Amino acid sequence: MLQDPLTLYKLIVLYMLNRVTFPMTTAQVSDFVLEREYTNFLTLQQVINELTDAELISSETIRNRTHLSITDEGRNTLNFFQNRIGEAIKQEINTYFRENEFSLRNEVSVLGDYYKSTSGEFEAHLVAKDKGINLVDITLSVPAEEMAAAICDNWQKKNQEIYKYLVEQLF
Numbered sequence: 001m002l003q004d005p006l007t008l009y010k011l012i013v014l015y016m017l018n019r020v021t022f023p024m025t026t027a028q029v030s031d032f033v034l035e036r037e038y039t040n041f042l043t044l045q046q047v048i049n050e051l052t053d054a055e056l057i058s059s060e061t062i063r064n065r066t067h068l069s070i071t072d073e074g075r076n077t078l079n080f081f082q083n084r085i086g087e088a089i090k091q092e093i094n095t096y097f098r099e100n101e102f103s104l105r106n107e108v109s110v111l112g113d114y115y116k117s118t119s120g121e122f123e124a125h126l127v128a129k130d131k132g133i134n135l136v137d138i139t140l141s142v143p144a145e146e147m148a149a150a151i152c153d154n155w156q157k158k159n160q161e162i163y164k165y166l167v168e169q170l171f
Helices: 005-018 026-035 041-053 072-084 087-109 145-170
Strands: 057-062 065-070 110-116 122-130 133-142
Touching: 005 026, 005 041, 005 057, 005 065, 005 072, 005 087, 026 041, 026 065, 026 087, 041 057, 065 072, 087 110, 087 122, 110 145, 122 145, 133 145
Parallel strands: none
Antiparallel strands: 057 065, 110 122, 122 133
């Protein structure tokens, strides 16, 4: 085992992000790591910050959710050091993804964010992705921030119905 536990935690995060073809949220990574009691929340946040600072992972915040992706440098680092992750830990990660990949992907493939436009209106930007390809990309302009926030929240809940409706109506 590694002498520095932080190094192991970093490798676990890199291994997880390398196993998927989509960004994972900080919450998704945290759920896995904390549920298995590998480390505590503060240490995990330190690990994620250090990986980001070292440009081994990238992060993007979308409506209060931080999405993490492994960088090419992170992949190179993982390839060099992944033999330092115990097989039992790798197996737990692989099993976790086998059982949860669809729901994890769905959670980060539907994005809704809003902002105030130069006209003073609020624009709700809604996206549904599959394997990095935008299936739907809609921007709605509304007069109030509360409406834009509600649209984004409802997009998270009803995106499949809306996509199906659009396809049925347009084809």
